[in-house]
Amino acid sequence: IMSLLRQWSSRVFSVELDARSAPFYFAIQESHRGEEVPRLFRNVQKYERCYSVFVCSGDRIQRAKFYWELKDKLQRALPPQCDFLPMSSFLPNVKHSLMKGYFVKDTSECSSSTERVLSDFIQNDPVLVCSYLRGEDGRLWTQRLRSHAESREVGMSQEHYVVPSEAPDYHPSTLNLINSDVFYSFEEAYKVLEKCGDIIPESTAVLGLVGQRPQARHKPDCPVIVIEGLDATGKTTLTESLRDALGATLLRSPPQCLSPWRARFDQEPPLIRRAFYALGNYITAEQIGQEAMQTPVIVDRFWHSTAAYAIATAVNGPVCNLPSEGSEVYCWPGDLLQPSLVVLLTLDPEERRRRLRARGQDKTEEEQELDHNQIFRLRVEEAYQRISGPACVTVDASPSADQVLQQVLLLIRGKCHL
Ligand SMILES: Nc1ncnc2c1ncn2[C@@H]1O[C@H](COP(=O)(O)OP(=O)(O)O)[C@@H](O)[C@H]1O
């Protein structure tokens, strides 16, 4: 926390208004040089007050857990007239410097209950709270940092002026992706679940299934073909037909043996949830290695799904916020079995919705999000296509099931000499 406070005035703050527009960026500085008020503050009414609450201490599992629950906690404790917007603080373009929190706008007429609740948070929880104070003439805003540590240990009580800041080269939510949202080795994902043992007892059972480390990566004897795509693009239909047409073994990731725990890990914050799915890929890889000694193997979802959904969830806003093409974020993990071919099924959103409705099945929350949130769907599809080593081959899944099958069989024969 001390080092965090030392770099406080080098940090940039960003507040997201909605998924479509760019965030508001601002910085703080000790003296005022005539800068304008950042746009975020321009239309704050006279009686309204602004705060930010950041998660600041604990190990990374505790921080992830606390942030995951923070909005609910704040919403329950603060007056109903408070609005919450996702907020970040980061050192521009510095990896792993991102801190997450919420910007709170209190539109109630009396500040006392909000102040009391925030003081309790400062005393009892791993948070830093900032108050934003409007200057006399309404043109200057200052930020005052308030933390438990501050009141006892450091003199950070002086106010800093809030000034506009440029957008950084890399969108802040891309800074912490590596080994928090996407895991690039078995060890990194394993470590996360290992550390969760005391708070999520199911982790121990999952680790028991995973074993100690992946087998040395060797090239499978028979072709391994992965089928990827959003829900209802026809993966199940196609993978079953391919199994029958090629006399292949059909596997999926996450593997069947993890099904009892999937719903449990789907409730956890991204750090833990994504580590669970990452480990699922290593279990499936182990099964692929075994089966591919005898028959071709078809796999329903694999690392492309794990990485694409994780990246698209962690990074908000339009597709241009994603890490750029060629970024290390899209690289295949060095210790994970590489398939011979990855096919990505794509479908226009209307037809996909029709198939979802026709299937009439319950959807995971994330899949419902895809339905509601066109931009999220675009980010997932773009992330799928940026992953390399192996990259995916896109196939239009709108023709009949048999035509799609024939098209993919052609690809397989071309690539895998079957
Ligand atoms: N090529 C196709 N044309 C029309 N309908 C299809 C096609 N492929 C699959 N379907 C139907 O669309 C729905 C979703 O397919 P499914 O294979 O379950 O997708 P996924 O496994 O990707 O979620 C199912 O009702 C299936 O019968």
Ligand SMILES: Nc1ccn([C@@H]2O[C@H](COP(=O)(O)OP(=O)(O)O)[C@@H](O)[C@H]2O)c(=O)n1
């Ligand atoms: N290999 C995989 C497979 C799924 N997933 C996650 O699981 C979700 C999709 O799983 P699903 O069960 O709805 O997919 P379908 O089986 O319906 O095609 C995605 O939201 C991903 O977050 C993953 O991370 N890695």
